[in-house]
Amino acid sequence: MTLDRTASDSLPARRxxxxxxxxxxxxxxxxxxxxxxxxxxxxxxxxxCTLGEEGEIHxxxxxxxxxAEADQLGGYRLVEWERACxxxxxxxxxxxxxxxxxxxxxxxxxxxxxxxxAFWGADLDEAAAHLVEIMRELRPQVMITYDANGxxxxxxxxxxxxxxxxxxxxxxPDAPEKIYWTAMPLSVLRDGMEAFKESExxxxxxxxxxxxxxxxxxxxxxxxxxxxxxxxxxxxxxxxAHASQIPDNSWLYGMAGDFxxxxxxxxxxxxxxxxxxxxxxxxxxxxxxxAGLDLDGS
Ligand SMILES: CC(=O)N[C@H]1[C@@H](O[C@@H]2[C@H](O)[C@H](O)[C@@H](O)[C@H](O)[C@H]2O)O[C@H](CO)[C@@H](O)[C@@H]1O
Ligand SMILES: [Zn+2]
Numbered sequence: 123m124t125l126d127r128t129a130s131d132s133l134p135a136r137r138x139x140x141x142x143x144x145x146x147x148x149x150x151x152x153x154x155x156x157x158x159x160x161x162x163x164x165x166x167x168x169x170x171c172t173l174g175e176e177g178e179i180h181x182x183x184x185x186x187x188x189x190a191e192a193d194q195l196g197g198y199r200l201v202e203w204e205r206a207c208x209x210x211x212x213x214x215x216x217x218x219x220x221x222x223x224x225x226x227x228x229x230x231x232x233x234x235x236x237x238x239x240a241f242w243g244a245d246l247d248e249a250a251a252h253l254v255e256i257m258r259e260l261r262p263q264v265m266i267t268y269d270a271n272g273x274x275x276x277x278x279x280x281x282x283x284x285x286x287x288x289x290x291x292x293x294x295p296d297a298p299e300k301i302y303w304t305a306m307p308l309s310v311l312r313d314g315m316e317a318f319k320e321s322e323x324x325x326x327x328x329x330x331x332x333x334x335x336x337x338x339x340x341x342x343x344x345x346x347x348x349x350x351x352x353x354x355x356x357x358x359x360x361x362x363a364h365a366s367q368i369p370d371n372s373w374l375y376g377m378a379g380d381f382x383x384x385x386x387x388x389x390x391x392x393x394x395x396x397x398x399x400x401x402x403x404x405x406x407x408x409x410x411x412x413a414g415l416d417l418d419g420s
Contacts, residue, residue, distance in 0.1 A: 130261040135417045136164035139262035139298060141218075141253065141286040143241070143278035144174040144226060145203035146364040150374065151273070151304045152266055153210055153357035154350020154387045155411070160211035161353065164412075167260055168207060168215040169253060171282050172241050174199040176228040180369035187366075189234070196222070198366060206363035210356055218285070219252045227277045235277055242277040246288055249281075253289035257296045264411045265290065265298035266391065273304055274336045290395070299415055300396030302346060305339040307390055308332055318376070325373040344390050345398050346408040351387030358386070 130137060138159050142148045148156065148168050159166050173196030179185050187194040200221055207215040218224060227242035228234030235242045241249075267286035272279025283303075290297045311332040318324040332338050350357065358375070361368050368374055374386070391411070399413020400406075 129259050133260065134163055134165045136412050137167070137260050137262040137264075138164055138411065139167045139169065139256070139260065139265045141265065141267040141282050142168065142170050143268075143272070143276065143282040144172055144177070145170055145199040145206070146174070146361075146367045147279070148203075148212075149206050149210065149357060149360040149364065150368075152389055153206075153360050154353045155266070155348045155389045156212055157210045157353035157356040157360075158348060158350045159411075165260070165262075166212050166214065167256065167262065168212055169218055169256060170203065170215070171218040171249075171285065172224050172226040172278055173197070173217070173221060174226050174367070176226040176232075176234050177367055179366050181366050184366055195366065196226070199364075202364045202366060206360040209360040209363055210353075216256065218249065223252075224249065227281075230275060230277050240277075241281050244281065244285070246284060247292070249285045250288040250292055253285060254293045254296075257289060257293040257298070261296050262298050263415050263417070264300045264302070266302045266304065266411075269303040269305070269392070271336065298395070300411065301394050302391035302411060303394055305344055305390045305392045306337050307341045307344050308338045309341050310388075310390070311335060311338050318373070321373075321376055323371060323373045323376050339390075339392060342405050343392055344405060344407060345393035346391040346401075346411055347403075348389045348391070348411065349387065349409065350389060354387035 140152055156166050175196035176189050177195055179188055186192050187198055189195060224241040224244055225237050225239040227240040268279050268283045270283055272283055290301060315326045318326050361374060397414050399408050401408045
């Protein structure tokens with residue numbers, strides 16, 4: 123079967139697709155990876171599934187935009203999201219089904235999960251079809267999304283995982299050859315707990331052990347370590363674009379500042395589809411998500 127030539131013929135040889143739930147997830151979990159691949163000439167496509175309408179607001183002057191007030195936070199976060207993508211150098215950023223198609227479901231168990239447009243209640247195949255269309259257009263070789271728990275259990279993250287994986291099933295020959303899920307090695311979590319012990323803004327303050335965290339992956343189950351410390355400043359600038367969600371006193375800035383690039387500029391992944399390419403270190407972690415792919419014919 124010969125495929126209709128798609129837009130991908132005119133795109134760079136390496137094409138990366140990321141599927142995230144809300145504006146700001148892209149930078150927190152994968153900002154350095156995105157900046158790295160943009161800077162090395164790959165085509166990076168970000169698909170975000172909701173506008174983040176149910177988010178908290180950490181800028182007092184914007185408090186009336188909240189869902190329970192003027193319900194305008196989604197439109198505001200769309201602009202933050204575009205500015206964050208610009209800071210990372212990402213020009214291809216899309217909302218799944220178009221801006222406003224799927225609504226932020228709120229935290230698990232809240233009544234907002236039942237909103238008629240809540241992403242959590244979306245029809246899986248209908249939502250996946252929007253992503254299949256993008257896969258057919260771009261034929262990305264690599265896709266990044268979350269694990270089945272959505273990394274930390276948020277319903278929109280779980281649904282983003284389900285939609286991304288379903289689309290990869292439906293896309294057939296246009297599906298990504300390699301699929302990664304965002305992850306945090308237990309060794310890094312432990313080091314982070316230790317490093318933050320004396321910090322006044324300690325995100326681990328209420329945690330006795332990493333086993334209490336909703337995320338954490340044994341080091342030998344991690345497949346890739348993306349060192350984007352060269353892009354640590356872009357990631358920080360992109361975080362600042364999400365000011366309604368990431369306040370100036372956020373512990374994330376503490377990570378970026380006090381603990382250097384390891385916590386902010388390095389991002390980790392498990393590999394759930396495709397062959398692992400050559401790697402480095404005791405666990406042979408890949409340092410390139412396109413490692414091992416034949417990019418000539420793709
Ligand atoms: C990083 C992320 O996924 N943020 C989501 C999340 O935000 C949390 C929510 O506001 C919660 O009430 C806070 O206690 C928690 O600190 C926040 O991380 O959920 C929001 C609502 O669905 C979502 O808009 C936000 O992007
Ligand atoms: Zn999120």
